[in-house]
Amino acid sequence: MTTSSTRVDAVDSEVGRLRTVLLHRPGAELQRLTPRNNDTLLFDGIPWVGRAQEEHDAFADVLRGHQVEVLYLADLLAETLAVPQARRACIDAVLTDPRHGDTLRAVLRAHLDDLHPDDLAQVLIAGLAHDELRGGRGLVYDLMNRRDFVVDPLPNLLFTRDSAVWIADQVAVTSLAMSARRRETSLTAAIYRHHPRFAGTEAVYGPDLESLEGGDVLLLGPGVVAVGTGERTTPAGVERLARNVLGQGLAHTVLAVPIAQDRATMHLDTVCTMVDEDAILVYPNVADELTAVALRWADGDLVGQPSEPFVDAAATALGIDALRTIETGLDPVTAEREQWDDGNNTLAIGPRLAVAYERNVETNARLEESGIEVVRIPGSELGSGRGGPRCMSCPVRRETARR
Numbered sequence: 351m352t353t354s355s356t357r358v359d360a361v362d363s364e365v366g367r368l369r370t371v372l373l374h375r376p377g378a379e380l381q382r383l384t385p386r387n388n389d390t391l392l393f394d395g396i397p398w399v400g401r402a403q404e405e406h407d408a409f410a411d412v413l414r415g416h417q418v419e420v421l422y423l424a425d426l427l428a429e430t431l432a433v434p435q436a437r438r439a440c441i442d443a444v445l446t447d448p449r450h451g452d453t454l455r456a457v458l459r460a461h462l463d464d465l466h467p468d469d470l471a472q473v474l475i476a477g478l479a480h481d482e483l484r485g486g487r488g489l490v491y492d493l494m495n496r497r498d499f500v501v502d503p504l505p506n507l508l509f510t511r512d513s514a515v516w517i518a519d520q521v522a523v524t525s526l527a528m529s530a531r532r533r534e535t536s537l538t539a540a541i542y543r544h545h546p547r548f549a550g551t552e553a554v555y556g557p558d559l560e561s562l563e564g565g566d567v568l569l570l571g572p573g574v575v576a577v578g579t580g581e582r583t584t585p586a587g588v589e590r591l592a593r594n595v596l597g598q599g600l601a602h603t604v605l606a607v608p609i610a611q612d613r614a615t616m617h618l619d620t621v622c623t624m625v626d627e628d629a630i631l632v633y634p635n636v637a638d639e640l641t642a643v644a645l646r647w648a649d650g651d652l653v654g655q656p657s658e659p660f661v662d663a664a665a666t667a668l669g670i671d672a673l674r675t676i677e678t679g680l681d682p683v684t685a686e687r688e689q690w691d692d693g694n695n696t697l698a699i700g701p702r703l704a705v706a707y708e709r710n711v712e713t714n715a716r717l718e719e720s721g722i723e724v725v726r727i728p729g730s731e732l733g734s735g736r737g738g739p740r741c742m743s744c745p746v747r748r749e750t751a752r753r
């Protein structure tokens with residue numbers, strides 16, 4: 351087990367040199383996807399799992415090749431589950447499912463209580479099918495469809511950005527909006543609370559609060575946090591995060607950014623990501639309409655400024671003349687296709703150095719024309735979950751950006 355040390359985990363921008371990142375290599379939970387359940391489980395297709403793993407390994411290799419420490423969620427979880435309190439919290443989260451009823455719940459608790467931490471981690475991630483439950487009995491169990499799950503799998507765990515996000519030296523364990531994903535945060539909360547690697551880490555947000563997803567949270571620069579509000583993060587979630595972050599002095603400005611309540615734009619990071627300290631890659635079909643309300647802290651309360659164009663509000667908050675914008679694609683149709691395929695969803699390893707899916711040819715060319723080095727990774731199978739390099743990574747430590 352890795353132990354805590356003097357290293358300081360903290361993130362204050364999207365582009366500071368990336369030092370440590372949390373990933374989840376997709377596994378058995380993706381094998382659970384079928385045409386019957388893929389919509390409910392928020393996948394747009396049935397991925398070829400072996401190829402998805404190869405693509406994910408290529409992503410991790412690129413990061414390691416750039417001297418980034420890669421932590422794997424499944425390893426941390428198995429280690430965390432050696433701690434009795436963590437184990438209890440993760441099992442309790444499974445047993446809150448109202449579909450179980452008392453008899454099945456009791457059988458399931460006994461089954462989970464018996465598992466070795468490694469096997470428990472596996473069940474918490476990949477779920478438990480009807481026939482995998484030893485000694486299953488009772489009305490609920492007997493009437494269940496044999497192909498259904500007693501514990502639902504978490505195929506979206508791969509999108510580690512959403513279930514927790516670092517803001518300065520604190521972690522925000524989020525409150526996921528979609529029922530298919532809600533249990534993910536019981537795992538991230540347990541890891542950050544109980545794993546020795548994160549001993550002493552404070553949490554600025556928790557899973558019982560208003561809906562907030564990490565894909566909506568962009569650290570535009572030190573002290574400036576943009577939060578999208580749309581399909582996943584509610585205005586109340588932005589307000590709560592702003593209260594906590596500004597109230598504790600972790601930032602001076604939170605920008606609330608309304609986005610369309612559509613699947614294609616489910617998070618702010620599906621329409622824009624930072625690629626340099628003063629540059630964003632943005633989906634042109636929405637760029638002109640993006641607005642922001644700047645929230646600041648004054649006299650112990652939140653104060654909102656009048657709404658203004660997002661790029662202007664961002665530049666003011668960052669203290670720069672203008673935010674450079676680089677647009678997805680070449681024309682509205684290419685932009686729409688490449689935005690859907692996560693062309694906007696880049697992960698910066700450092701200023702002007704971004705990881706992107708290779709398939710978004712036009713967008714990547716535009717980035718390079720604008721002086722951004724692009725490290726291309728394959729994503730044909732990973733993309734069926736509708737997420738790109740940014741969604742698939744939770745930076746834990748970045749060097750402080752210059753600004």
Ligand SMILES: NC(=O)NCCC[C@H](N)C(=O)O
Binds near residue numbers: 393509531
């Ligand atoms: N930050 C992101 O945009 N994450 C992608 C999440 C995709 C996942 N299938 C979901 O619908 O939540």
